[in-house]
Amino acid sequence: MAHSGVRLYVAVFAALVFLTLVTVGVSYVDLGPLSVVVALTIAFTKALLVVVFFMHLRESSGLIWVVAGGGFFWLAILIALTMSDVMTRGWLPVSGP
């Protein structure tokens, strides 16, 4: 049991290094607007690996899941509402400040 824990952590580490190499490698290719999508998808995958395995979320109580999810949910509100303002300012023919 103790041994398989170490092996799992090393496997997660290997996956994180692999994904880092992929995201750095892909950045040398011009994917147009897709490059943001690919880079952030890889970043979210890496963050999820760290949260679930290194931070032991998979063995945590439901309450911890709520707090962890809540943090990112409120961050999503912050970014979504800010960007919904910034991105739509040019939609109406009104002179801005």
Place this chain on the structure above:
Amino acid sequence: MAEHAVAVAHQFDDAEQQRGAAELGMWIFLATEVMFFGGMFTAFTAYRWLYPAGFAHASRHLDVLLGGVNTVVLIGSSLTMVLAVHGARVGHRRMLLVCLGLTMLLGSVFLGIKAIEWTHKWEDGLVPGLRFTLTGADAGPEELFFLLYFAMTGVHALHLVIGICVVGVILALAWRGHYTPEYHNPVEVTGLYWHFVDIVWIFLLPMLYLIGRHGP
């Protein structure tokens, strides 16, 4: 070492409840940290939307190789941190001590590489307010990019400095035999903090270094 059998503070029913409270407290703190860094991530997203060309041009002044190497170094420190927690859980004293030491070492290597990068930015005249020498149509947005670059990497580095100090304290206490498989909550929550700082960098790498390499 022996007198530290499970020390349960009087407000807790048992060791399990005490462990759960420590874990929950750190997660709530980390949720506030998400919001703290989130403000800067939001500012970056908004200004990148407003000035795509300036941000892309400024991003190409960063060294992708150093950024990538530093990412691997920090991920390595997360591995040693989680192995230290594992050592504490199973009562493997040498694993706990060695891995805490390695975590401090790798964290310091990260800061060293970061310092080299910052020195290059200073030499290239890319430090807003103090020494910013870019001129041209995009100079304003480029300065904004570097303002956010130094704010985000600076606050991240500060978190890492704090993390290295905290791991140092944990190492000293572990050396004196304060932690057992039954009670090692400080090791667990320090691990949570360390991994969070790692996650912040996992997002800083693509946002600052990678997504602006092509395009306008």
